[in-house]
Amino acid sequence: MDPPGTGPQHAKKVRVACCRCRAKRVKCDGSLPACGNCARANVSCVDVDSRNNDLPIPRDYIVKCCSRIKWLEQKIRVLDPSFDLTKGPQIDTDPFEGLSLPWPSYQSPGSAASDTPLRAASLNTEVASTVAGPATGKRSHASMEELEIERPPLVEARTVAMDLGMLSLQSDSRQKHYLGSSSGLLFMKLIGAGEAPGPAPPPATRRLRRMASPNRPSEVYHSLYTGLERELPSPEDADQLLAVYFQYIQIDHPFLYPTSLINAYNALHACAQRGYDPGRLDQNGWLRDIKPFPYNGKMDVLDGHECTPISISFAVFHVFMVFSLAATVLTRKKNFDYPPIRFYRMAMLAASECFSNISVPALQGILLLAIQGMTEPAGLNIWTLVHIAMSHCVDLGLHREPNNPSDLPPVALAVRRLIFYTVYSLDRSISTIQGRPLGIRDETFDVRRPTMDDLASNDTPVTTDGDLNLHLPSAEYLAFTVRRFQLDLYISEIKLLFYHLPSQVNSIIWPTDLDKIQQRIKSDLDKWLNDSSSAVPRMDTEESLILHCENLKLELQYHAAITLLYQPSQVFRSPTQQALSLCYQSSSRRLRIYNYLNNKEQLYYSWRNIHGIFSSGATIIYCIWASRNLQTTIPFDDALRNLRTCSNLLSIGGQWWPSVRKGKESFEKVMDLTIKGLRNLESRTISATPITGTYHPAPSSFASNLEPVAPQSQIEPSVQFSGSRDAGAHNAMLHGFELSIGNVDHSTLLGDGLSADGPEVLAIDPAMEHFLSEYLQGDWGWDPFSGS
Incomplete structure (x- = not known):
């Protein structure tokens, strides 16, 4: 019998391949600290935690930890030779015998000095190569940041979870220390502020030291004043940027109070002109001779004197984030030459001072970051930001209507309501796009929905002197905002009733007459759109086209809700022919x-x-392949025009969203298959039996209200539909829901041949099968939201 370890060695079976090998579908040898494939490619070898598939862990983590322990022990021996390392926890290395792991060896204080120079030199070289890179004896800032980046998510997640759990139990957590005073650094990691483009951003370690420094405020204020002198746009440019923000972004996300924004710009402009003077700064970083102004409807009083309630850091962050968003819109129209990244970089200079505690201005900053992430590929986790914003709302009490509303100034009360419903609307939209649960249930809040009276409070005068010549949006224009908030209630009901997973909780009793509820919601949505269309005044002015376009945007959201209502869901897994027809008509419109x-x-x-554009095209393809009635009734030219329109719009969006290009390629492949199938179907059906049915768009009772105010030929008025999917509601196509392609009736699928007696049931093309499967599962690989 062979002694242990001397017999034939059998290759060990690798139970779990590393992430890279799994993605490339190649064999992983399971080597440590990196598999052979990753080692040859000189990339990090990352495993997936068997207990949690969402936690990637580098394979060399233990090796690096042991090397770091060795390095720390060596430093301790140098600093304190009498320190006894043997008193610490001991490590049993027997189970790991044979592994080349640098286990730390504990020695007595006397033996520490007996290390030979050769051993000490080799130890220093090993540690330096593992931890610090070049063998310089010191760790560079780059290596410090590399260590921070490579910290295993499991350890980081546990640390953050413990901190949040402990702090949330504090009696003073409300509005002050929900995330703790050190949350600024954690939030900076979340929003990627340390990685903002620009020249040499300060590393995280340096930021930590500066935050702990007693001179930190003066350093921040000095850098902000210096940046203001260089980056703050002129009043003429600020007029243009703010006007664009109010037209394109404020109307959808009215969480900033326009007058406060203008006051903040005027104050910053005055500070930039006068320059930094540390002897004349107040406690918030403003020059003392700057006239105080209210923000969000409130004014602070200190020692009997009024003072500005926000710091200059908040003002810089809010104003420059607004400029960044507006400049992004303008540069895409080729109407503005100032790069938005300069505004964004300036805002990030103030970010670390804005998120150290929970407040209404901090919540507004989080929402600005969320909108930034939806406006351009900023690398921000939108899902997480929206849920943090909702947590802030609850912590600040914005979800509850005050017992005595008269205790708050009208503007402050209006701002609270508008902020909450902006977060609520974002939550409904992102949850629909990603097919994820709602962040807050409707029965858990009672704050009143904003009305026109709340929007009328925007007409308060500007209180600071300045050169801005800006006209605030009219109440008629902002009425669209109120209508959008009303629609979100229907989205909540649809998601709750038709997209819930099976539950073993007996206390939840779901209604059984869901067909009637579906019809009732459809009727309510029709009434909402009729009321929204009739509420827009007919104005023969330059604003008429803009008002008409805003009205069409309301119709877009109506169609989004209709398709969310009728597309495949957990409750209605196989939609009826009528439901598929509604989805097709809405997506076309x-x-x-x-x-x-x-x-x-x-x-x-x-x-x-962009998500709405893609999902509309995907819905059209799905409905055509799943409905024999649509195949034989829709005009070929109509389907072709819709699909080409989708492709063209995706091409435009791909200029600014690189990930869309992948989706466009996938879409065009299945589009070609669909067009080919329709063409074959049309020619073979005509040669066999003429088609008796014709395609009739669903009648619309509000058709007359959707005609353009400008020339009547600007948009096809003859096609009035009812039903589409939300901005990207294809990801609401059952995230985590096991709906297979087998639910599609294969007898309806387009084939390459038809017999005189009817369709020949042919195997579906693999590319089309993959596309339809992704549609039903809502798992689009090119979608950054689905992979957040």
């Missing part, structure tokens, strides 16, 4: 509206709009 808005330069390509 939606694409034509998008195209019209694009031609009139009234569409800015946010992620929600």
Whole structure:
């Protein structure tokens, strides 16, 4: 019998391949600290935690930890030779015998000095190569940041979870220390502020030391004043940027109070002109001779004197984030030469001072970051930011209507309501796009929905002197905001009733007459759109086209809700022919509206709009392949025009969203298959038996209200539909829901041949099968939201 370890060695079976090998579908040898494939490619070898598939862990983590322990022990021996390392926890290395792991060896204080120079030199070299890179004896800032980046998510997640759990139990957590005073650094990691483009951003370690420094405020204020002198746009440019923000972004996300924003710019402009003077700064970093102004409807009083309630850091962050968003819209229209990244970089200078505690201005900053992430590929986790914003709302009490509303100034009360419903609307939209649960249930809040009276409070006068010559949005224009908030209630009901997973909780009793509820919601949505259309005044002015376009945007959201209502869901897994017809009609109408808005330069390509464009095209393809009735009744030219419109709009969006290009390629492949199938079907059906049915768009009781105020030929008025999917609601196509392609009736699928007796049931093309499967599962690989 062979002694242990001397017999034939059998290759060990690798139970779990590393992430890279799994993605490339190649064999992983399971070597440590990196598999052979990753080692040859000189990339990090990352495993997936068997207990949690969402936690990637580098394979060399233990090796690096042991090397770091060795390095720390060596430093301790140098600093304190009498320190006894043997008193610490001991490590049993027997189970790991044979592994080349640098286990730390504990020695007595006397033996520490007996290390030979050769051993000490080799130890220092090993540690330096593992931890610090070049063998310089010191760790560079780059290596410090590399260590921080490579910290295993499991350890980081546990640390953050413990901190949050402990702090949330504090009695003073409300409005002050929900995330703790050190949350600024954690939030900076979340939003990627340390990685903002620009020249040499300060590393995280340096930021930590500066935050702990007693001179930190003066350093921040000095850098902000220096940046203001260089980056703050002139009043003429600020007029243009603010006007764009109010038209394209404020109307959808009215969480900033326009007058406060203007006051903040005027104050910053005055500070930039006068320059930094540390002897004249107040406690918030403002020059003392700057006239105080209210923010969000409030004014602070200190020692009997009024003072500005926000710091200059908050003002810089809010104003420059607004400029960054507006400049992004303008540069895409080729109407503005100032790069948005300069505004964004300036805002990030103030970010670390804005998120150290929970407040209304901090919540507004989080929302600005969320909108930034939807406006351009900023690398921000939108899902997480929206849920943090909702947590802030609850912590600040914005979800509850005050017992005595008269205790708050009217403007402050209006701002609270508008902020909450902006977060609520974002949550409904992102949850629909990603097919994820709602962040807050409707029965858990009672704050009143904003009305026109709340919006009328925007007309308060500007209180600071300045050179801005800006006209605030009219109440008629902002009425669209109120209508959008009303629609979100229907989205909540649809998501709750038709997209819930099976539950073993017996206390939840779901209604059984869901067909009637579906019809009732459809009727309510029809009434909402009729009321929204009739509420827009007919004005023969230059604003008429803009008002008409805003009205069409409401219709887009109506179609989004209709398709969310009728597309495959957990409750209705196989939609009826009528439901598929509604989805097709709505998606067709939606694409034509998008195209019209694009031609009139009234569409800015946010992620929600791009997602809506793609999902409309995907819905059209799905409905054609799943419905024999649509195959034989829709005009070929109509389907071809819709699909080409979708492809063209995706091409435009791909200019600013690189990930969309992948989706466009996938879409065009299945589009070609669909067009080929329709063409074959049309020619073979005509040669066999003429088609008796004709395609009739669903009648619309509000058709007359959707005619353009400008020339009547600007958009096809003959196609009025009812039903589409939300901005990207294809990801609401059952995230985590096991709906297979087998639920599609294969007898309806387009084939390459038809017999005289009817369709020949042929195997579906693999590319089309993959596309339809992704549609039903809502798992689009090119979608950054789905991979957040």
